[in-house]
Amino acid sequence: MPVRPELLRGAAEVEVTQRGIRPHRLPAWVREQFPDGQLLAMESQSSGVRLVFQTAASEVELVTHPTRIAYLGAERPRGRLDVYAAGQLIVRDELDGGDRFEVDLASGQTAFHPGAAHTTRVAGLPAGRHRIEVWLPHNETVDLIELRADAPIEPDDARLPLWVHHGSSISQGSNALAPSEIWPAVAARRAGVELRNLGLGGSSFVDPFLARVIRDAPADYISVKLGINVVNLDGMRLRTFVPAVHGFLDTIRDGHPEVPLVLISPLFCGIHEDTPGPGAIDPVSIGSDQVRFVATGTPGDVALGRLTLQVVRRELRSLAERRTADKNLHYLDGTSLYGSADAAELPLPDGLHPSPEAHQRIGTRFAEYAFAGTGPFAR
Missing domain, CATH: 2.60.120.260 (Galactose-binding domain-like)
Structure with missing residues (x-):
């Protein structure tokens, strides 16, 4: 049929x-x-x-x-x-x-x-x-x-609590082995919740239309992981990025004023920690066993507002601290899910996206942070 x-x-x-x-x-x-x-x-x-x-x-x-x-x-x-x-x-x-x-x-x-x-x-x-x-x-x-x-x-009429998540190719599942082993799926299965995954490879740019989609979607929990694609593209400067994130969160809150919302900063990614974008495929790696990504910006070049992952994390943390009136907004440093020590143990195969083993680790850690104990999504 x-x-x-x-x-x-x-x-x-x-x-x-x-x-x-x-x-x-x-x-x-x-x-x-x-x-x-x-x-x-x-x-x-x-x-x-x-x-x-x-x-x-x-x-x-x-x-x-x-x-x-x-x-x-x-x-x-x-x-x-x-x-x-x-x-x-x-x-x-x-x-x-x-x-x-x-x-x-x-x-x-x-x-x-x-x-x-x-x-x-x-x-x-x-x-x-x-x-x-x-x-x-x-x-x-x-x-x-x-x-x-x-x-x-x-x-099947059974309905579990619904978690809406937005992020980049890492959230979509790049380098994961299988669809139920992308990190949001790992977390959702461990927590026993429904997942709507708005992880969009190369397309997480704090776009207003994405905020409207989340605003209008049914949701019991919401998380947004922002920053890596903005740095990859060299798509914003500091002055435009911070107000854009405020507007993104404000739009979500128009439809979900009290739903628990976790703002996640980027995972560790060595090529962009201190080096702005644009990111690019390393031409030397084309045709090899493993294509790799590189950052083409100048290391440390942030004086004119260029963004690196370290800058993004600092600014997202500060932004969350200034939104203290929103008691259901929570900030999560992405390096607590995958940090420099994890990169040494489970390197990014292409310099940008986690390995299958790292997807399992990230999903498990997010489930433990968000859904267990007194976490923001704990029931």
């Missing part, structure tokens, strides 16, 4: 395509207002989006058609689908086929290569009625074509 939109969690809406339905993490009005290519590519990748349903089936098949961006000389692992039954991971299925947009990093030229649909098969499910949760790939776009089973499929 066709995939029914009501089975989806973590998406803003769906687009009806020639093949089926495509989940989008941002609403159509944002995509129309600001059709930036990077933003559109990232928001259509289904990070944090799940199919959730109840069934007594012993076998289930999901047919999808993936679309991915591939880089010549910088091959990345394919996306995966993680299937859970009654809370236990039973299938981790790596995608094959699908459409591929291939980008030549040296020349900038692109080529399109069409491919076939992909079928994820789950057999031998336990007897009786059970809850199935399918985490869609965090790094590829998928059209959902068909959902087959040997027993009826029904929506």
Whole structure:
């Protein structure tokens, strides 16, 4: 049968395509207002989006058609689908086929290569009625074509507290092994909450439209991790960054005046700790086993308001301290999730994004900070 939109969690809406339905993490009005290519590519990748349903089936098949961006000389692992039954991971299925947009990093030229649909098969499910949760790939776009089973499929009506999180490619899950192992998913699963992930690779710029999306979204908890993309792009100076964050938080508060809100500063990233952007791919690394990122600014060049990660952390902490009237606003230094000691033990493979092991550590630490004990999201 066709995939029914009501089975989806973590998406803003769906687009009806020639093949089926495509989940989008941002609403159509944002995509129309600001059709930036990077933003559109990232928001259509289904990070944090799940199919959730109840069934007594012993076998289930999901047919999808993936679309991915591939880089010549910088091959990345394919996306995966993680299937859970009654809370236990039973299938981790790596995608094959699908459409591929291939980008030549040296020349900038692109080529399109069409491919076939992909079928994820789950057999031998336990007897009786059970809850199935399918985490869609965090790094590829998928059209959902068909959902087959040997027993009826029904929506799951159970609703957990909803956590809305916004951040950069690290929050979207870059370098994570699988969709349920990106750090926000690790934290959400440990805490037993629903996740809506607005981590957007290369697209976390304190954009007013993102604040409006969060303002209008149902949410029991909210977190925003800001700064790394602004530094990567060299997109703001100190004078514009701080008021922009104030405005971003003010807009969220227009819709959620009392919801617990955590403002997270950037994780440790050695290339940008004391060096402004722009960031770039190191041309020497293209075609090697591991493409790496570099900062092209001048170390220590902050006198004219240029931003480094150290400056951003200092200013976000100060900003939070000046908003003391907001008793439900909490500041979290990102280096408490992944700091210099962690980088020595679990280095950033490409100089910018955490390893799979680091995603596990970051997610575990955030869950312990936010959801446990007297944390800001503790129930």
